[in-house]
Amino acid sequence: MGVSERFTTFLSNIRLTDAQKADGATKRESVCSALNWKYYSSTSGTNNSFYVGSWGKLTRIRPPRDVDVLFKLPNSVYERFQGKTGNKQSQLLQEVKNVLVSSFPKTDIRGDGPVVLVPFQSYAVELLPAFVLNSGQYWIPITASGGSYKTFDPDAEIKHINNSNGKTNNNTLDLVRMLKCWQAHCSVPLKSFYLELLAVKFLDQWEHAGKSKTYYDWMARDFFAWLVNQAWGTLYVPGTWESLSLRDAWKSKAQSAYERAAKATQNEADNLPYTAGEDWQKIFGTDIPLT
Template sequence: MGVAENFRAFRDKYLIPTDTVGSISYRYKRITKQLNKDFWNTDSETAHSLYVGSYGRDTAAKGVSDLDVSFTLPNSLYHTYNAYANNGQSALLQAVRQSIMRTYSTTSVGGDGQVCVIKFDDGITFEILPVFVNSANTFNFADSNGGGSWRTCDPRSEMQAFLARNREANGNLKAIARMARVWKQHSNVQISGMLIDTLAFNFISAWEYKDKSYLYHDFLVRDFMHYMATRDVNQEYWLAPGSGSRVYRTGNFQRPAATAYQNALKAIQNETDNQFWARTQAWQAIFGSAYPS
């Protein structure tokens, strides 16, 4: 197979399987329905809930284990819990946790300072972030750490910015974000999904082949790995697209990106030289067995 056929086959292997998507949707709707029943007095399976994080940006890949979901609460509850003398934020999270447990009573449902965490037996974890819409049309959310406080986030602007740039880039933004997640998992790279997406967002705007398709995905991998490898090792954070929130580094991703860049160069040269076994070996050094033989 040629470059385009190989990367199409690779895409089939890194996309989230349909049965996993169905399971995620089923759980999302059950959680949403219970929260709506308790906090909005409705039976809707979709109202007030929003996929956020990598699943919301549509950059998650096969093997995704963490699902981030925001759930908007009535603003009257913000005033109720804000009036608590001590850590109303913790009390709010506990109320949401109790609601979820009415549906998933035998599943582990815990708290993590800002979210309610639901751990399922198949390794999938839902993290529910209760939010309030504020006057700026962004979200306020509870942080129960350090005695309790309110913080803000704007995932909707992040998703809108990401979607718009992906359209400008002929789908290549989502493609490289997903492929980078396969690389991260295979090479155990210390980088968050949000930082991958932020760097990919910044990179793709100036990439000279952004209007191309699968035939250029070998160059896409090569050039993005080079871009990541050449980021300032002293830079502590980058600004998220849309929201401008700080996205912090969690480790050195530049060194493994430099190694991946060298392997991409080898793969492309092997393709040119018709050394197809060596080409596959070089790509699998980056992506593991997810890249087709």
């Protein structure tokens, strides 16, 4: 098995199936139709909402994870809660939660600021209530420390991924999806959003960015080598430029992944595909084939 064939199969194995995409869409529509009825007297399952997170950026993989959905609340709701005392954001989430509890009484719905989690059997929907700002950005409710609103710019986050992906011949989305497998298989304490930002930052300076899947063994190896040196670095959120500290809890996992990827890459070069496959599976799990 050549490198290109191995990674093509790997990426195919972790893509959501059409049935999984349809199931996620159904879950989104059931949640949003309940909220549209409450706040807009509409039964639409899609109006006033859109995918964010991995579903919005198309970085989702299987097995399926949460479906992240932003729901735009009317400005009148913001004004109503501004007239309340206490933690307004917590009260807002509680109201949204209660609307959904009425529609799904057998589901253990939880408010976990800034989202309301609706854990259906096949998918959990993470519902993010938000208010549209004049800038086109959003305010989302943060319940900690007495409550506040935080600026969120999903369009900028999607554009950040898409611009990189366009410049790199789809390397960006492929690398992010691979890294999510590493995150899950090796229990890496790095959030998926951080992995997205890191993938873009790495590819901005990688000399082989934009090349075919024949280079994906080098891409994995070089990413992990680069990542080890990012400990205690800072990332910036597109659109709001909020700073995020990387810390270093994940560093030993990255070092192990680099060492295994270096071995796998050498075994690919030495025409030892089965041995290389064993090395890759220690990083990414069994979705990447042995042969």
